[in-house]
Amino acid sequence: MTLAFGALGSAPFPPDIQEHLAGRDLPPPREDGIRDATNDAVLALVGVTLSFGGVVALQDIDLVARRGEILAIIGPNGAGKSSLINVISGVYRPDRGHVRLAGRAYAQVPTQKLARLGIARTFQNLALFKGLNVLDNVTAGLAHKTRSSFVEQIVGLGRSRTEEIEARNRAERVLDFLHLSHVGERLAGTLPYGLQKRVELARALVAEPDILLLDEPMAGMTATEKNEMAGFVRASRDEFGTTVVLIEHDIGVVMGLSDRVAVLDYGRKIADDTPDEIQRDQRVIDAYLGVTPENEDGEGI
Amino acid sequence: MSTITSAMPVNFTFPRWITSVLLLAVAYLVIPAIGTSYLFEAILLPFLALSLAGLGLNILTGYAGQVSLGSAAFMAVGAFAAFNFNLRVEGLPLVGSIVLAGFAAATIGLVFGLPSLRLKGFYLAVSTLAAQFFVQWALTKFSWFSNDSASGVIDAPALSVAGFVFEGAVGRYYFALTVVSVLTFLVHRLVNSQTGRNFIAIRDNETAARIIGVPVLKTKLLAFAVSSFIVGVAGVLWAFAYLRTVEPAGFNLDRSFQILFIVIIGGLASTRGAFFGAALIVVFPLVLSRLGSFLLGDIFDSGVLDMTQRIVLGALIILFLILEPDGLVALWDRIRRRIGSALRRT
Numbered sequence: 001m002t003l004a005f006g007a008l009g010s011a012p013f014p015p016d017i018q019e020h021l022a023g024r025d026l027p028p029p030r031e032d033g034i035r036d037a038t039n040d041a042v043l044a045l046v047g048v049t050l051s052f053g054g055v056v057a058l059q060d061i062d063l064v065a066r067r068g069e070i071l072a073i074i075g076p077n078g079a080g081k082s083s084l085i086n087v088i089s090g091v092y093r094p095d096r097g098h099v100r101l102a103g104r105a106y107a108q109v110p111t112q113k114l115a116r117l118g119i120a121r122t123f124q125n126l127a128l129f130k131g132l133n134v135l136d137n138v139t140a141g142l143a144h145k146t147r148s149s150f151v152e153q154i155v156g157l158g159r160s161r162t163e164e165i166e167a168r169n170r171a172e173r174v175l176d177f178l179h180l181s182h183v184g185e186r187l188a189g190t191l192p193y194g195l196q197k198r199v200e201l202a203r204a205l206v207a208e209p210d211i212l213l214l215d216e217p218m219a220g221m222t223a224t225e226k227n228e229m230a231g232f233v234r235a236s237r238d239e240f241g242t243t244v245v246l247i248e249h250d251i252g253v254v255m256g257l258s259d260r261v262a263v264l265d266y267g268r269k270i271a272d273d274t275p276d277e278i279q280r281d282q283r284v285i286d287a288y289l290g291v292t293p294e295n296e297d298g299e300g301i
Numbered sequence: 302m303s304t305i306t307s308a309m310p311v312n313f314t315f316p317r318w319i320t321s322v323l324l325l326a327v328a329y330l331v332i333p334a335i336g337t338s339y340l341f342e343a344i345l346l347p348f349l350a351l352s353l354a355g356l357g358l359n360i361l362t363g364y365a366g367q368v369s370l371g372s373a374a375f376m377a378v379g380a381f382a383a384f385n386f387n388l389r390v391e392g393l394p395l396v397g398s399i400v401l402a403g404f405a406a407a408t409i410g411l412v413f414g415l416p417s418l419r420l421k422g423f424y425l426a427v428s429t430l431a432a433q434f435f436v437q438w439a440l441t442k443f444s445w446f447s448n449d450s451a452s453g454v455i456d457a458p459a460l461s462v463a464g465f466v467f468e469g470a471v472g473r474y475y476f477a478l479t480v481v482s483v484l485t486f487l488v489h490r491l492v493n494s495q496t497g498r499n500f501i502a503i504r505d506n507e508t509a510a511r512i513i514g515v516p517v518l519k520t521k522l523l524a525f526a527v528s529s530f531i532v533g534v535a536g537v538l539w540a541f542a543y544l545r546t547v548e549p550a551g552f553n554l555d556r557s558f559q560i561l562f563i564v565i566i567g568g569l570a571s572t573r574g575a576f577f578g579a580a581l582i583v584v585f586p587l588v589l590s591r592l593g594s595f596l597l598g599d600i601f602d603s604g605v606l607d608m609t610q611r612i613v614l615g616a617l618i619i620l621f622l623i624l625e626p627d628g629l630v631a632l633w634d635r636i637r638r639r640i641g642s643a644l645r646r647t
Contacts, residue, residue: 089512115514127509131501131570139495140502144514146495150523153494154487164495203513 040067042243043088043211046105047097050083050267057083058094059267065211070237070244072254075264076288081247082124084264085215088245089114089121102210115144118210122200122217124247130189134180134199137188138171141203174206177239178232194225198232205236212236214246218253226250230257255279263287328478333471341470348583349477350539355563355575356488357531362561363569364492365524366504367417368425371432372532372560374413377552378436379406379533380540381446384547387458388448395461399480399537403530409436410529417521433554440549447547454548457541473542480538484531489572491527500524501570532560562614566621568628577629585617586610 043065050058058080065071073081086092088099090109098105101117109117120141129137145167148160175181178198183191188199197217204212217233218226230253237244248254254261255275263271263278265287271278278284336345358372383402386393393401413432417425440446447455460467460476467476491497499520502510511517540547559582567578589610593601601609625632 091508091512111511112514112516114512121512123509127506129498129502129505129509131505132498136498136501140498140510140515141513143495143499143502143510148495150491150494150496150527153496154490156490160494167495207513 041065041100042067042102043245044100045084045088045097046100048084048087048094048099049096050080050087050092050094056267058087061097061264061267061269063262063269063272065243065245067243068237068241069259070233070246070257072258072261073245073247073264074249074251074254074261078266079264080267081264082215083267085121085213085245085247088213089119115207115209118207119213120204120207120209120211121213122197122204122215124215124219126193126196126200128188128196128200128203130187133185133187134191134202135168135171135175135184137199138174138202138206139167141206142167142170144207171202171206174202177235178202178205194221194229197221198229201229201232201236205240205242208240209242212242212244214244216247216249218248218250226253233257325482328482329475333474336471338470341474344583344587345474346470346477346543347539348579349474349481350535350543351560351563351583352576352579353481353484353538354532354535354560355567355579356485356572357528357533357535358560359564359567359569359571359575360488360492360500360531361524361528362564363571363574364497364500364504365521365528366500367414367521367524368422369429369525369528370426370554370557370561371413371429371436373552373554373556374432374436375406375410375529375532376536376539376556377440377549378409378529379403379536380547380552381440381549382406382533383537383541384455384457385446385448394463395458399534402537403534406533406536407526407530410525410532411522414522414525414529417525418518430554433557437549437553447549454546457545457547460541477538477542480534484534485572488531492570492572496520496523504570562618566618566628568630571628571630573633574628574630577633581629582614585614589613 041064045061045063048058048061048063049056061080061084063073063084073084075081083092087094088109090106090111093108098107099109100106101109101119109119114121129140132140146163148158148163152158152160153164172181172184175184178201180195180198180202183195183199188196191199201214201217204214214233218229221229233244233246234257236242246258248257255278258275261271261273261275261278262269263281263284270283270287271281273281332340332345354372354376357375358369361367361369379402382405383398386398386401387395390398409432413429416428420428444450460473462476467473492500499510499515502513502515503517503520503524507517536552539551544551563575563578563582565578566581567576568574586606590601590606593606593609621628
């Protein structure tokens with residue numbers, strides 16, 4: 001079942017249904033299967049609230065990503081998925097709440113240090129460096145590891161030389177891993193869309209991050225490309241032990257790929273469970289397909 | 302067949318460094334042997350100085366994507382700083398003065414680069430315009446800079462390195478050529494390093510650059526400093542090697558625009574681009590005046606020439622921006638590929 005949910009959730013619900021959605025409690029924490037969240041949580045959002053002017057983008061979000069899992073965040077358009085990624089990567093500062101990374105709480109994650117904290121991300125709209133070739137784009141993903149000054153790099157002595165060789169090798173390995181070696185010399189801007197998306201994944205992956213944030217990595221792809229990309233995401237997790245947090249609209253891909261799914265609607269988390277449970281969750285079905293009116297048969301009208 | 306070969310010109314062209322060595326050999330050995338004094342004075346010396354200025358601006362505008370309209374100001378800072386270091390510091394060799402002048406220009410560039418941390422595009426361009434007006438005003442207002450010379454125009458000192466004096470047009474040409482070659486090589490190394498990649502990353506997508514850990518503020522300021530250093534040294538060559546006088550009037554807004562045109566016409570983000578652009582800007586007026594007087598005779602006086610120059614150059618720039626936005630370098634590469642694939646087919 002491949003379903004673009006974006007088209008469905010775009011119409012705003014009437015206020016009474018919003019209240020109805022908001023009023024529901026979160027499910028009790030499940031004892032079985034899922035390990036203790038505090039132990040192996042590499043990333044945690046605690047009570048994160050974000051609003052733009054009067055528009056609430058995120059409301060009181062608690063979310064935990066455990067080491068080595070693939071966590072998908074789904075929800076209708078405007079549900080706050082991208083805002084969530086932007087809060088984690090420090091592009092936005094939440095009004096309340098904080099983000100816990102590597103045992104430290106941040107009111108705003110320092111974007112400049114993000115890579116050093118072991119977080120890499122991709123963007124919903126391509127954010128490659130069009131003027132660099134693919135190999136240089138991927139090598140640039142190691143910018144945070146550079147210790148040598150520009151003078152050392154000009155002269156080409158000592159550590160700048162080893163750094164450069166090391167960076168090249170790692171970039172080439174990642175290109176190889178994602179089957180991109182054949183386009184290494186091409187300018188990133190000249191590649192077809194699907195490949196550019198994959199180069200962006202390569203640029204994020206080259207830093208071997210602990211946490212990989214993927215903002216709609218399969219948007220606009222054909223079904224074949226999506227499956228390929230899903231395979232690469234899974235392989236990345238298996239190869240590097242990376243925790244993956246991804247946003248995706250294609251529910252079929254999400255269910256097959258992720259270990260856990262969190263559902264956002266109107267800035268609230270309405271569900272957080274395994275794919276199987278999510279598919280049966282009434283609130284999720286309501287959020288996506290609309291709520292059945294209470295008076296279904298129209299009696300008495 | 303032709304599409305494949307045009308995409309892969311590798312096996313036909315020489316490695317880059319061979320081309321560079323050949324060019325240097327021609328520049329050092331052949332040209333001095335056959336060139337006339339006119340060639341050096343009117344064409345090669347301004348060409349070298351402007352190429353270097355274009356190279357400097359290209360780091361800032363082409364690679365790091367920060368527009369600047371203050372290049373001539375940084376040239377002026379370089380020229381006046383070199384003059385004053387040479388004049389006021391006993392026993393400082395000329396090369397020392399030039400390096401210090403570069404650092405002086407880099408410092409001023411750094412100061413006027415600070416707005417780039419908050420401003421982008423047109424707004425940044427306007428704020429660099431402030432550098433242009435401020436520096437020219439300061440150099441005219443405070444006669445200390447021109448050693449209290451009554452006219453504000455001062456003679457540049459002789460070009461001497463370790464007791465050897467670069468005399469005459471050819472000597473000054475050798476001096477300028479060496480400075481330009483060394484700096485071009487260093488710039489080439491810089492733009493191909495991680496720092497060069499950081500420049501382009503900031504130009505193409507600042508948010509993505511920040512997230513992968515590029516130190517955005519530091520890198521922008523570095524681009525301003527390195528760029529101004531080179532433009533400053535270009536100013537020294539312009540004043541000391543080409544004009545042999547130092548005066549603020551030569552470093553006006555027109556010059557800043559000229560350098561910007563050089564970079565745009567030659568090709569943004571390309572070390573060769575500055576040289577292509579400077580060649581066109583320097584040679585074109587001379588060709589036009591020769592052609593004009595040859596075709597039209599006496600009617601084509603200096604007034605008409607000046608006017609024609611502006612009109613034709615303006616039209617050329619517009620044509621270039623439309624037809625070849627990547628500049629002369631892209632045009633040149635395409636022609637070379639065509640010739641290469643044509644030769645291989647025969």
